[in-house]
Amino acid sequence: MRDVAVRAGVSTMTVSRVLNEPGKVSEEMRERVLKAVREIGYLPNHLAGSLSSNRSTTIGLIVPSIDNSIYTQTVKGLSEVLKRSGFQLMIAESGYDPNEEEELITVFLSHRVGGLVLHSTEHTPQAVEKIRKSGIPVVENGNIPKEPLDMVVSYSNRDASYAMTMHLGRLGYRKIAFASLYSVHNDRSQDRLKGYLAALKQLGHDPDPRMVLETGRGLAAGAEVVARVMQSVPEVDALFCAGEVLAAGALFECQRRNWSVPGRIALASFDDVDLLRHVSPSITTLRLPRYDIGERTARILLSRIIDGADHLRGSIVDLKFEVIQREST
Amino acid sequence: MRDVAVRAGVSTMTVSRVLNEPGKVSEEMRERVLKAVREIGYLPNHLAGSLSSNRSTTIGLIVPSIDNSIYTQTVKGLSEVLKRSGFQLMIAESGYDPNEEEELITVFLSHRVGGLVLHSTEHTPQAVEKIRKSGIPVVENGNIPKEPLDMVVSYSNRDASYAMTMHLGRLGYRKIAFASLYSVHNDRSQDRLKGYLAALKQLGHDPDPRMVLETGRGLAAGAEVVARVMQSVPEVDALFCAGEVLAAGALFECQRRNWSVPGRIALASFDDVDLLRHVSPSITTLRLPRYDIGERTARILLSRIIDGADHLRGSIVDLKFEVIQREST
């Protein structure tokens, strides 16, 4: 930068101004400086800038696992909006582990990120403490927590699950089973279960522990879960899989075993991915605002950081979802 | 840091040493400093550290699109290895556009990343120039380019495509069609086509332009492509889809139209994802070392950055792939 300043015959301060607040510099200076910048091929040093101004254009994002098609839509939304404002994303995986998450938060804080986005809504007390102390804005994304850290942009897992279960009930299914990922350290799964149970109650169905299943990730887990429930409760007539991979796995297993869907058993899913629309029968599911969550998260974070919009502190954005009725129910 | 130093009654330099080169500090000092660090809850400022030492623990990664299950495995490999060495990943999407890529490279350079990982192997001349000038290590990931920028960790798209086409030929298929994504600005597609054509030649089949198809992304594109080739060349007996989404889309379309697979038409895919194993018929495909690519990329980059392993400059790691024979062929 010094070189640019010398070449343009101005002070470094003027160069800095041309680059950051062009309005405050006269036409003539601006051109001289920009010319020098071009000639030298000068690249500003963001590290120095952030250090000096105590402002950072980096946002830290922690997702449970990067290779999950669900998060990628949100990441895309985030990334696209942030990029437009010259912000960058630092991404890390917590592997569904709150301690790992805490570690990553520490790393991001020491990188002095301007904001944090957390997909999980379960954190260690130390993590909460560190975030509070840092004072940077945070958005939680994966659920609507009881005690938000700061801002929240999400849909309600409970409400979505409730809506789908009610939908199945209204379609006339009497024995609706529910499958989700293991719910330890996963309040999304827990809330989905709550929604299911609340809907059953509303429908006047009796909950049956044999029809509430938990399993791991992957298509194989979906296959396993549908086989399991068909065996233990032969009269089951619908299976609501709280996860699109589980649902797809369940469908493939039904096809293999020649269980007609929805004739023998109806299938419903959580989250709308391309796959569910293209299999036959196409699968009834919930459309969740994954991309929007990313977009809104970015916007609200930028408002806080750039405009200092302190009135947004603690705001909760509960985005809409939709039940998509298809052939599988 | 100053606070810590005062509290421990030492100089900031000693604090810095305790944190970065504990071996060079006496037992006693180390404990005093660590105690003070804990008491104050001190978080080192990475920005300041990087600026001062001119070393960065951030790696920039540019992928064409984040929401592509193919890249996520590589990202995971990268991320896991980097994390172990305390490095962070900055991720951005180029949207398959070299100009956008150049822009992002500039941004990353101004963030003073310690290294760059590019999935694309096509770059603007300015991008190449900037990278050269910066002197930081770079790994290209998506293909093995004719003129590497620096290091390469990849498999050969051409060889993989050749291998699968030969495999189909050896299985006895006589009319093998080929479908890929649009090949403009996409040398992966181009190389896959080359491999296909080379194999046809080797097999003594005549290439037929009606059997070389290009299309967009998504399951619908796969459906469209199989319908198109069946109509224009009814005697086609195999379709090699250079992309796992295309292959899945093609299979679903076959199921819908009751074209038996592989009886009426065989299907082969590129890339091994869980889905292809679980559909019926399961789909013959190529297993590519996606995760390994990430892992190796991270390792080689770290060697360059931490150990200054200059002999690795320009090295090319050509990773192995595998043909997975399944029910669809």
Added chain:
DNA sequence: CCCGATTTTGATATCGGTAACAACAGAATT
């Protein structure tokens, strides 16, 4: 027990910018 070698610690400059305020010129006000 002293001297040079080695290890440990500290003082200072610096990394590349920006904040804060000072200096100055020309325009507007009185």
Added chain:
DNA sequence: AATTCTGTTGTTACCGATATCAAAATCGGG
């Protein structure tokens, strides 16, 4: 014409760490 205001540019200090080299402490050997 003197005064105030406004807008532009420069000066200086500092952001929070590390590199470098000097100073102090420790050590081993004659």
